[in-house]
Amino acid sequence: xxxxxxxxxxxxxxxxxxxxxxxxxxxxxxxxxxxxxxxxxxxxxxxxxxxxxxxxxxxxxxxxxxxxxxxxxxxxxxxxxxxxxxxxxxxxxxxxxxxxxxxxxxxxxxxxxxxxxxxxxxxxxxxxxxxxxxxxxxxxxxxxxxxxxxxxxxxxxxxxxxxxxxxxxxxxxxxxxxxxxxxxxxxxxxxxxxxxxxxxxxxxxxxxxxxxxxxxxxxxxxxxxxxxxxxxxxxxxxxxxxxxxxxxxxxxxxxxxxxxxxxxxxxxxxxxxxxxxxxxxxxxxxxxxxxxxxxxxxxxxxxxxxxxxxxxxxxxxxxxxxxxxxxxxxxxxxxxxxxxxxxxxxxxxxxxxxxxxxxxxxxxxxxxxxxxxxxxxxxxxxxxxxxxxxxxxxxxxxxxxxxxxxxx
Numbered sequence: 151x152x153x154x155x156x157x158x159x160x161x162x163x164x165x166x167x168x169x170x171x172x173x174x175x176x177x178x179x180x181x182x183x184x185x186x187x188x189x190x191x192x193x194x195x196x197x198x199x200x201x202x203x204x205x206x207x208x209x210x211x212x213x214x215x216x217x218x219x220x221x222x223x224x225x226x227x228x229x230x231x232x233x234x235x236x237x238x239x240x241x242x243x244x245x246x247x248x249x250x251x252x253x254x255x256x257x258x259x260x261x262x263x264x265x266x267x268x269x270x271x272x273x274x275x276x277x278x279x280x281x282x283x284x285x286x287x288x289x290x291x292x293x294x295x296x297x298x299x300x301x302x303x304x305x306x307x308x309x310x311x312x313x314x315x316x317x318x319x320x321x322x323x324x325x326x327x328x329x330x331x332x333x334x335x336x337x338x339x340x341x342x343x344x345x346x347x348x349x350x351x352x353x354x355x356x357x358x359x360x361x362x363x364x365x366x367x368x369x370x371x372x373x374x375x376x377x378x379x380x381x382x383x384x385x386x387x388x389x390x391x392x393x394x395x396x397x398x399x400x401x402x403x404x405x406x407x408x409x410x411x412x413x414x415x416x417x418x419x420x421x422x423x424x425x426x427x428x429x430x431x432x433x434x435x436x437x438x439x440x441x442x443x444x445x446x447x448x449x450x451x452x453x454x455x456x457x458x459x460x461x462x463x464x465x466x467x468x469x470x471x472x473x474x475x476x477x478x479x480x481x482x483x484x485x486x487x488x489x490x491x492x493x494x495x496x497x498x499x500x501x502x503x504x505x506x507x508x509x510x511x512x513x514x515x516x517x518x519x520x521x522x523x524x525x526x527x528x529x530x531x532x533x534x535x536x537x538x539x540x541x542x543x544x545x546x547x548x549x550x551x552x553x554x555x556x557x558x
Contacts, residue, residue: 198277200331200339205502206304206393207333209341211275213247220310221303222341223261224331224512225389227313227321227364229288230259230266231273232303236294237264239303244290249273251290259289261309262391262479262494264297275310277341286321298486312341313364314514314522322514330511332529333392333502355525356508357449365390365512365524367446370498373403376440378410386496388444388451390510390524394501397458397476398490401425403498404478407442411474414440425478426487427460433470436462444498451526457504475503 200207200222210217219240220229231249232239244251255270268291275286291308312329315321328344361367367388373380386400399407408422411430416438420430432439439455456462460473479490479497490497509527 196277197340197342200333200341200392202335202339204304205395207339208304208306209277209310211277211310213242214274218242218307219305220308221306221393223309223311223391224365225313225391226259226261226309226311227315228257228259229273229275229286229311230309231271231288231290232306232308233268233290233292237297237299237303238301238305239291240305240307242307244271244273247273249290257289259291260491260493262389262490262497262499263299263302265295265491266291267293267295287315296491298484298489311364312512315363326514328511328513330509331392332509333505335506355511355527357446357451357526359446359449359451359524359526361522361524363514363522365522367524370444370446372445373406374441374443374445375407375410376414376416378414378440380406380410384496386498388446388498388500390500390505392502392505394499395475395503396427396501397453397504398479398497398499398501399476400496400498401478401480401488404476407476411440416440420474425480425483426485427473427475427477430472430474431470432472433467435467436465451500453500453504457507 198209200209202208207222208219209222210219212218231242231244233241233244235241250272252270252272257268257270259266259268266289268289271288271290272285273288275288288308312321314327321327322343330342330344331340332342333339359367368385370382370386370388372382380403383402386403404425405422408420408428411418411420412422416432417434418430418432418439421428436455436459439459441455442453442458444451444453458474458476459465460475465472478488479495479499480488481490481492481495483489507529509529511523511525511527513523513525515521
């Protein structure tokens with residue numbers, strides 16, 4: 151018996167050494183600012199900071215050499231320029247900004263939260279990087295509709311779109327642009343453009359997903375909560391929006407979630423009448439809660455309890471309650487908490503609580519085929535915290551085995 155436990159102790163010790171080496175590798179890789187991705191050689195064209203203010207991310211391109219504040223968008227190929235102060239946007243004088251207007255090119259801008267109408271303009275926008283083109287086709291917005299959040303613009307002069315237009319060079323100098331984004335609660339969030347990004351074989355993304363030219367994932371086939379699988383009805387798209395502090399689902403999927411939570415093997419009971427951040431009775435561990443898995447063309451995106459529970463760092467099981475940081479999208483609901491424009495009623499919107507745990511790489515192919523990609527890499531900090539937990543479990547296990555050896 152003692153020999154058996156000695157062998158077990160040796161195996162556990164070896165595993166502990168390997169685990170500590172993984173953590174050391176992660177720490178050493180972060181000491182070099184150029185190593186933004188684990189084991190990925192970089193050739194960065196330039197980075198610009200993303201400033202977070204009132205839960206929204208902003209970037210500051212220059213217009214005729216003058217920096218302007220703009221909201222940051224990852225689901226639209228066009229840039230919106232504000233012509234008036236509605237929705238708390240900041241008015242831009244197109245004449246002073248040397249815009250070339252095309253008044254006959256009437257156009258519409260559909261966001262999840264408002265509809266804009268206006269006409270096309272060409273404007274000199276530049277970021278402090280060589281890979282952002284000097285002129286971009288934008289929409290000069292003159293009218294806003296279907297909006298319930300009057301402060302949406304947050305003092306910005308518009309919304310910067312980073313999708314691919316008819317030709318990628320409408321927005322980028324590179325024919326096949328590659329850029330990355332990294333979001334955090336600190337001031338270290340940034341947008342980087344890459345001249346060359348050769349990913350090493352050891353750098354495997356959690357997911358590599360095909361998208362359209364606006365970086366929208368065109369179809370989610372099924373959704374899984376724990377061991378319960380839902381077939382998605384109709385066409386449900388997925389977008390990433392760092393300006394959202396919540397995860398959003400079509401109302402019928404939200405209802406299925408609530409029913410599945412209450413019927414799961416985990417002892418949790420949620421208020422199914424709440425369609426915005428529902429409260430639940432629960433006294434267990436967050437790690438016992440089910441994963442939410444989105445299935446997309448053989449790939450999947452996994453959402454953990456730490457990403458869909460409100461304020462997970464301060465969760466206290468002795469209180470017996472928690473709040474789910476999810477909401478139902480409903481275009482007929484006139485509450486700002488749940489309202490979405492009609493075009494976005496069948497969308498899943500993954501916001502900051504999910505995005506903060508990943509590095510995102512956006513790669514465009516500049517053709518009409520659906521082969522632009524978004525790749526999600528787990529952040530080293532996220533990996534490191536998980537490895538530390540595993541390391542502590544290993545230490546406790548070795549302590550237990552060593553105690554048994556001593557006793558016997």
